[in-house]
Amino acid sequence: SENDYQEMYDLALDLAKQAGQMIKDAFDKEKLVDTKLSAADLVTETDQAVEKLVKILIKAKFPNHKFIGEESTSETGEKCEFTNDPTWIIDPVDGTTNFVHSIPEVSFSLGVTVNKIPVIGVVYIPMKEELFTARQGQGAFLNGRKLSANGTKDLSKSVVIMEGGSSRDPGIVDAKIKNIHSMVTNSHGVRAYGSAALNLSYIAAGRGDAYVEYGIHVWDFIAGALIAREAGAVVTDPTGSELDYMHRRVLCACTAELGKQISSLLVHLDMGWD
Numbered sequence: 001s002e003n004d005y006q007e008m009y010d011l012a013l014d015l016a017k018q019a020g021q022m023i024k025d026a027f028d029k030e031k032l033v034d035t036k037l038s039a040a041d042l043v044t045e046t047d048q049a050v051e052k053l054v055k056i057l058i059k060a061k062f063p064n065h066k067f068i069g070e071e072s073t074s075e076t077g078e079k080c081e082f083t084n085d086p087t088w089i090i091d092p093v094d095g096t097t098n099f100v101h102s103i104p105e106v107s108f109s110l111g112v113t114v115n116k117i118p119v120i121g122v123v124y125i126p127m128k129e130e131l132f133t134a135r136q137g138q139g140a141f142l143n144g145r146k147l148s149a150n151g152t153k154d155l156s157k158s159v160v161i162m163e164g165g166s167s168r169d170p171g172i173v174d175a176k177i178k179n180i181h182s183m184v185t186n187s188h189g190v191r192a193y194g195s196a197a198l199n200l201s202y203i204a205a206g207r208g209d210a211y212v213e214y215g216i217h218v219w220d221f222i223a224g225a226l227i228a229r230e231a232g233a234v235v236t237d238p239t240g241s242e243l244d245y246m247h248r249r250v251l252c253a254c255t256a257e258l259g260k261q262i263s264s265l266l267v268h269l270d271m272g273w274d
């Protein structure tokens with residue numbers, strides 16, 4: 001019911017606040033860094049501590065809800081079980097590489113799905129005190145101000161956000177460089193902020209026109225995808241087909257025309273499913 005959704009949203013905001021405080025407290029301190037799937041896939045104590053706390057608080061309030069978290073999932077190495085149940089999908093620290101290197105583009109990302117459809121999206125960038133929020137059908141907001149994505153239809157007038165990502169497989173890196181080459185050649189410029197959740201939120205806020213990435217995970221982009229859509233952007237699979245949250249890739253464009261143009265120029269990498 002609407003009441004339950006309000007309670008879920010209130011908890012989501014509270015979790016963002018608490019996670020944000022933990023990130024802020026740890027930001028200037030020395031970090032204990034470990035690696036996961038590749039030498040450039042990083043995790044810190046803060047990622048783990050934030051996820052642990054958030055998981056406990058969700059369980060306490062909604063014991064029947066499901067949970068998918070970056071660190072819990074990487075620990076077990078299992079595939080995600082994505083069901084119709086209300087599911088909290090979180091990335092405790094999106095932009096861990098930035099966090100480790102004291103670059104402030106670090107976000108806490110939280111999405112809630114019901115029947116596999118995102119109904120709540122919260123992305124908080126504590127170092128900038130920017131809180132991006134969205135609820136299905138109710139618009140997207142930055143610190144309470146309503147957002148609307150740009151109307152850019154032409155790649156030649158666009159800024160495109162792209163990332164190197166964490167895979168060090170030479171074939172994957174080569175294909176990504178090829179894509180960056182196409183985008184640099186045909187646009188106003190390419191940017192990489194180092195957090196998928198932030199990248200999508202930036203498109204929602206009109207800070208850039210499109211974002212594409214292969215190799216991200218559901219927790220990196222599910223909240224940002226709702227925020228971008230609620231701001232009027234189009235979020236699809238990079239080929240242009242319907243977005244699959246478990247397929248590790250996404251294309252977000254401020255208009256459908258721009259999305260089509262970008263899609264046609266890309267080498268489409270398949271990096272599997274969560």
Ligand code: IPD
Pocket residue numbers: 042070091093094095096097163164165166193194195196197213215216217220
């Ligand atoms: C990473 C960020 C980054 C993207 C990587 C992700 P993490 O998430 O979203 O922008 O390029 O592919 O792994 O590991 O910092 O949560």
